[in-house]
Amino acid sequence: MKVQNTLSQKKEVFEPINSPHVGMYVCGPTVYNLPHIGNARPAVFFDVVNRYLQFLGYKVRYVRNITDVGHLTDDGDMGEDKISKRAKLEQLEPMEIVDFYTRKYFEVIDKLNVIRPNITPTATGHIVEQIQLTQKILDAGLAYIADGSVYFDVHKYNKQEKYGELSGRILDDLLEATRELDGQEEKRNPADFALWKKAQPEHLMRWSSPWGEGFPGWHLECTVMSTKYLGETFDIHGGGMDLMFPHHECEIAQAKASTGKAPVKYWLHNNMITIDNAKMSKSTGNFVTIEELFSGNNPILAQAYSPMTVRFFILQAHYRSTLDFTNDGLLASQKGYKRVINALNIIKKLEFPKENFDKNLFDEKIDTQIHQFCDNALRAMQDDFNTAMALGQISNMVKKINTFYLQPETIPQIAETTFARMKGLFIALVEDVLGLQEEKNDNTEGLIVALLEFYKEAKAEKNYAIVDKIRGHFKANKLTIKDLKNGNVEWGYEE
RNA sequence: GGUUUCUUGGCCGAGUGGCUAGGCAGAGCUCUGCAAAAGCUCGUACAACAGUUCGAAUCUGUUAGAAACCUCCA
Numbered sequence: 352m353k354v355q356n357t358l359s360q361k362k363e364v365f366e367p368i369n370s371p372h373v374g375m376y377v378c379g380p381t382v383y384n385l386p387h388i389g390n391a392r393p394a395v396f397f398d399v400v401n402r403y404l405q406f407l408g409y410k411v412r413y414v415r416n417i418t419d420v421g422h423l424t425d426d427g428d429m430g431e432d433k434i435s436k437r438a439k440l441e442q443l444e445p446m447e448i449v450d451f452y453t454r455k456y457f458e459v460i461d462k463l464n465v466i467r468p469n470i471t472p473t474a475t476g477h478i479v480e481q482i483q484l485t486q487k488i489l490d491a492g493l494a495y496i497a498d499g500s501v502y503f504d505v506h507k508y509n510k511q512e513k514y515g516e517l518s519g520r521i522l523d524d525l526l527e528a529t530r531e532l533d534g535q536e537e538k539r540n541p542a543d544f545a546l547w548k549k550a551q552p553e554h555l556m557r558w559s560s561p562w563g564e565g566f567p568g569w570h571l572e573c574t575v576m577s578t579k580y581l582g583e584t585f586d587i588h589g590g591g592m593d594l595m596f597p598h599h600e601c602e603i604a605q606a607k608a609s610t611g612k613a614p615v616k617y618w619l620h621n622n623m624i625t626i627d628n629a630k631m632s633k634s635t636g637n638f639v640t641i642e643e644l645f646s647g648n649n650p651i652l653a654q655a656y657s658p659m660t661v662r663f664f665i666l667q668a669h670y671r672s673t674l675d676f677t678n679d680g681l682l683a684s685q686k687g688y689k690r691v692i693n694a695l696n697i698i699k700k701l702e703f704p705k706e707n708f709d710k711n712l713f714d715e716k717i718d719t720q721i722h723q724f725c726d727n728a729l730r731a732m733q734d735d736f737n738t739a740m741a742l743g744q745i746s747n748m749v750k751k752i753n754t755f756y757l758q759p760e761t762i763p764q765i766a767e768t769t770f771a772r773m774k775g776l777f778i779a780l781v782e783d784v785l786g787l788q789e790e791k792n793d794n795t796e797g798l799i800v801a802l803l804e805f806y807k808e809a810k811a812e813k814n815y816a817i818v819d820k821i822r823g824h825f826k827a828n829k830l831t832i833k834d835l836k837n838g839n840v841e842w843g844y845e846e
Numbered sequence: 847g848g849u850u851u852c853u854u855g856g857c858c859g860a861g862u863g864g865c866u867a868g869g870c871a872g873a874g875c876u877c878u879g880c881a882a883a884a885g886c887u888c889g890u891a892c893a894a895c896a897g898u899u900c901g902a903a904u905c906u907g908u909u910a911g912a913a914a915c916c917u918c919c920a
Contacts, residue, residue, distance in 0.1 A: 360850090378920075393920050519849055520916075569918085591920030596849080622851085623914060630914070667869070668859065673852080673913065680858050683870035690869085693883090727867085731860090739860050743868035753884055757877095 352407065352733045354587075355671060357595060357618040358517055362735055367586050368616060373409045374585035375401065376577040376615075378594055379471070381418040382452035386459050387638040388661075388676055389591070389624050389631050395662055396621050396670045396736070397589045398465040398786060403732055406784050414580050415468040416573060417456075419449040420475050420556050420566055445555050449475075459641040462658040464786045470580050474572035478558050481567040481575050484609055485546040485560075493608040497537035499549030499563040503604060505542040512607050514542075517618060518596035544601050546571055570601035577614065578606065588615040592622050621670045626651060628675055639676070653678040656685060659790050663688035666738040666785055687746070692789050694749040695781050697756045703770045708763045718765040724748050725776050738785060748777050799830070803840050806832060 352365040367373045377397045380390050397415075404411050461467075474481075485501050488494045493508050494501050505514050509522050522542060545568035550557035557564045577585060583606070590599065599618065606614035624631055631638045639649050647655030656664075664684035668674045724747045731740035751773070755762050762770060781787050802821060809817035825832050829845045 357850095381919075384919095387920090389920050391920085515849090518915080521848085592850085593915065593919060596915060597917095621920070623920075625913080628913085631919095664858095671851090672859085675858080677858080679870075683858060685870095687869045737860075740867070743860065746868050750885075757884060 353735055354617050354619060355735045356616075357620050358615070360519075363617065365617065367409065368584065371409050373404050373411045373587065374581035375404075375411060375413050375587040375589065376573070376581055376585065377413070377415045377468075377588070378573060378590035378598070379415040379417050380452075380456050382449050382456060384452060385640040385642065386452075386456045387631065387640050388626075388644060389638070390456070391460070391463060391641050391661060392624050392665055392670070392674065393589065393591055393621050394460045394465050395463055395665045395786075396738075397619075398463075399666065399738060399784065400587070400589070400619070400736060401466060401468075402784050402786055403736065406779065412470070412581065413468040414470045414472065414577065416576055417449075417453055417471055417473045418572065419446075419453070419473050420572075446475075455642075459645070462645065463641075463662050464658065464788050466786070472576045472580065474567065474576075475556075477572060477575050477579070478567065480579060481571045482547070482558075482560050484571060484575050484605065485567075487609045488546060488605065491608055494546055495539065496562055497539075499565060500537060500545055501547040501562055501568075502538055502543040503546055503568075503601070503608070504539065505544070505604070506540050508604055508608055512604070514604055515596075515600060517600050517603055520596060520600070544568060544570065544597065546605070570598055570605060573598070574602050574605040574609075574614070577602075578610075583610045583612050584614055584616065586615075587617050587619060589619040589621070592620040595620055622673045625673055625675045627677060631676075653682075656681045657790050659692075659787055660685040660688050662785075663691075663742075663787060667742055669735075669737055669739050671735075687742075688787065690749055691742075691745060691781060691787060694752045695778065695787075696789070698752050698774050698777050701752070701755060701759070701762075701774070703762055703767045704759070708760070710763065712761065712763040713766065714764040718769050721748075721751060721765055721769050721773050724751070725772055728776065728780060732780075732784065741780060741785070745777065745780060748773060752777070799842055803832065803842060807840055 353362045354365050355361070356363045375397070377393060380386060397413075401411055401413050457467075485494065488503065489496070489501065494503050505522065508514055514520075514522050547560060547562055547565050548568055549563055549565045554566070556566050558566060577588065588599070588602075595618075603614060606612065626639060639651055641661070643649040643652065644656050644661055645658060647653075660681060661684075664676075664681055665674065667684060667687070724744050728741045728744035728748075731737040731744065734740075765773075802824070806818060806821045809815075809821065822832055825842065826845065831843055831845045833841045833843055835841060
């Protein structure tokens with residue numbers, strides 16, 4: 352398998368440090384707002400990575416953090432922070448916000464059929480470790496204390512290591528480009544970043560430390576938690592491209608400063624999502640939440656889109672391309688998804704004929720074609736998780752499956768082993784790897800009412816055979832038909 | 847200004863130097879009491895220019911345009 356490593360900017364052969372074990376860390380959400388469609392992409396994509404690695408037989412330990420401190424009030428920026436403003440307005444504890452949005456996050460991400468990570472650590476749960484790491488970097492001489500805060504000394508670090516290796520930035524260029532921000536006077540250098548930040552009196556989340564009361568810096572938690580659960584060097588670190596700089600760059604710096612080792616072997620970054628070609632972000636407020644997507648309750652949306660439609664839509668693009676959310680695109684995915692699921696249900700029931708089939712039917716061309724679909728689909732996944740390509744091949748299989756379904760007698764055009772391979776792979780890819788599952792329509796009520804119509808008609812015609820038959824079906828489903836005195840017919844649960 | 851990336855048919859969206867990606871929409875056909883579903887067939891696609899090559903959407907260069915990041919964000 353090959354993966355595109357942001358660090359080398361090349362596709363590299365994936366070789367776990369400690370095969371068959373794979374350690375994967377993905378930056379999770381900052382839980383101070385409703386999860387939006389931009390949160391859905393990494394969640395779904397890295398879920399597929401997790402699933403595919405397991406499909407290949409690896410034992411994955413998947414860690415995805417919850418950032419619940421460090422972003423509630425800005426570092427330096429004196430501008431308005433809508434969240435803390437709102438927290439104040441609603442008189443909520445920060446942890447109340449955190450708890451509420453964490454639950455919201457899991458709620459919608461679960462609906463997308465994302466398997467929960469093995470560990471979901473929180474930043475507030477690792478304050479002690481973060482203090483320890485800060486001390487370690489101080490001891491290494493790569494940080495300095497300024498008025499109760501601790502800053503990472505990027506300049507000094509850059510003399511022994513290369514700061515900017517992940518994002519391809521050069522420190523000197525960065526300095527010129529960096530804007531003047533408020534509250535940065537304490538820093539020796541604008542590129543320096545906070546490891547520990549002194550808490551202002553109004554700051555609600557605070558812990559005592561050797562440097563006074565404060566809270567951990569933005570980048571510290573990921574270094575601490577990834578190291579704690581996956582070791583000083585682990586296999587995969589994932590996240591959105593926007594985290595490449597400075598977040599992941601700082602993580603590398605923190606890790607190298609404290610352990611002297613590169614923390615991550617393969618860096619994977621998913622691209623951004625746009626809405627009608629405009630970038631989505633929390634601050635500009637043009638965002639669509641995942642809940643809204645499911646409910647259709649947003650002016651941008653023409654209708655509601657089911658979780659699996661959204662998942663299918665995300666997987667139809669390669670993860671390193673930007674993905675534009677449009678109604679047309681989602682609608683196309685809705686249909687494409689249903690087509691695949693219909694075929695999934697069909698192939699599950701479809702069997703190769705036991706005997707009495709015409710052995711002369713065997714057609715090597717078709718047989719080879721099926722094998723190619725299978726090979727191509729697997730190759731696509733092997734090549735940097737090309738889910739779009741894999742879905743294309745699955746689509747090819749769908750056609751064949753539908754044909755075989757309508758003309759089962761033609762199944763022996765392919766060998767029994769070929770049939771078994773396609774069946775097994777199709778199900779495995781769709782369900783296990785891509786994580787697409789059937790969404791059952793909840794049309795029970797409508798169907799019951801329809802059946803009652805027939806019941807009434809049959810009764811009017813005194814066709815009691817049909818009447819009894821319908822009653823029987825209701826009973827079999829633990830329902831009863833109630834012929835009311837006023838002539839109405841209703842249904843209820845069997846008591 | 848710097849860094850990274852992108853520009854594919856009506857829309858979305860893959861792609862290897864030479865062989866049909868795929869989906870959606872559209873047209874025609876088959877099947878069908880009518881439909882639907884399904885299958886088959888079809889449309890001019892690869893930003894522009896130049897170069898490398900027997901051959902390039904795929905490599906190189908130039909130009910134009912776009913995006914993300916450089917500041918909290920997945």
